Amino acid sequence: MFERLDAMKAIHKGCNDSFEALGFNFGGIREEGVNVIADFTRNDVTIRLDSYDNVLDILVSNGDGNFTKTSTNLMELSETDEKSIKSLCNEIIDTVSENYGTKSPVKRESAKKTVSRADVRAGMSYDGNTLAAKIVLVYPELKEEYKANSDKYGPFLSEEFFVEHANEKILATVKSGDAQTRKKLFKILTEMYQNGSSETQDLICVTILGEMMNDKDMLAVCREYIDDDDFYETLEAVNEILASRAGKRLREKLKNPPKYKPKKEKKGFMANMLDASAAQQNQ
Secondary structure (H helix, E strand, O other): OOOHHHHHHHHHHHHHHHHHHOOOEEEEEEEEOOEEEEEEEEOOEEEEEEEEOOEEEEEEEOOOOOOEEEEEEEOOHHHOOHHHHHHHHHHHHHHHHHHHOOOOOOOOOOOOOOOOHHHHHOOOOEOHHHHHHHHHHHOHHHHHHHHHHHHHHOOOOHHHHHHHHHHHHHHHHHHHOOHHHHHHHHHHHHHHHHOEOHHHHHHHHHHHHHHHOOOHHHHHHHHHHOOOHHHHHHHHHHHHHHOOOOHHHHHHHHHOOOOOOOOOOOOOHHHHHHHHHHHHHHO
16 A cells, blocks of 8 residues: 555656656656645646545646646555556556647647536536546546547547446446445445436436346445435435336337437436326326
């Protein structure tokens, strides 16, 4: 296990040669409160690695003093070892090389900008793209599918990413996964549900965990790892509805979503489904 400062020193050591090959100079490591920060500079561009809580953010400034987050990587200090540091360095190098591997120091606009905790504190909600980015931290093998989604469609289509790629791995973890992976998974799902938009909550309870089809053993696992009663009770209600005869049409709709259209403001699918179920029970 690493202390945060020692972990950042190890990350600097693992990344520095690649940063130098891209023309970046190391600007030192410093502590700012609970954060540990390392900067790398090339001309007017500064790449900042910012470690706090259980994550490490990669941020970029193009000389105006303002930093924009490029990506968030999972870094739980209690589980950090040399192997995980090496893997994290590879992720950092890939991200920086992808954007700064050419002579131009101007970062291309990313279609996959995620919502940070600071954004949430400022009043924003986690979206489907942010949920997917967090899930990729648990299952790094999904990284290429995540990238290909935005490359193909422009806006990130979260329904497609989860239905076609991520759900299989998530449900396998719920059904028979190890405790460490389950802990990481449900920590992310709970945070995303609590601070997510209605569409993000739909993704979690309907598109992803709704596929448990009211399996009592899998729900028991969810109950063990979800400490938010509202989240679990909603999840339980959704599973009961989707596993019912009346839920068959809803399941078919989930498996055959309409083609992408520009997003309009609307009530969440999960809210409509629960309202319809309540109305039917009151008849």
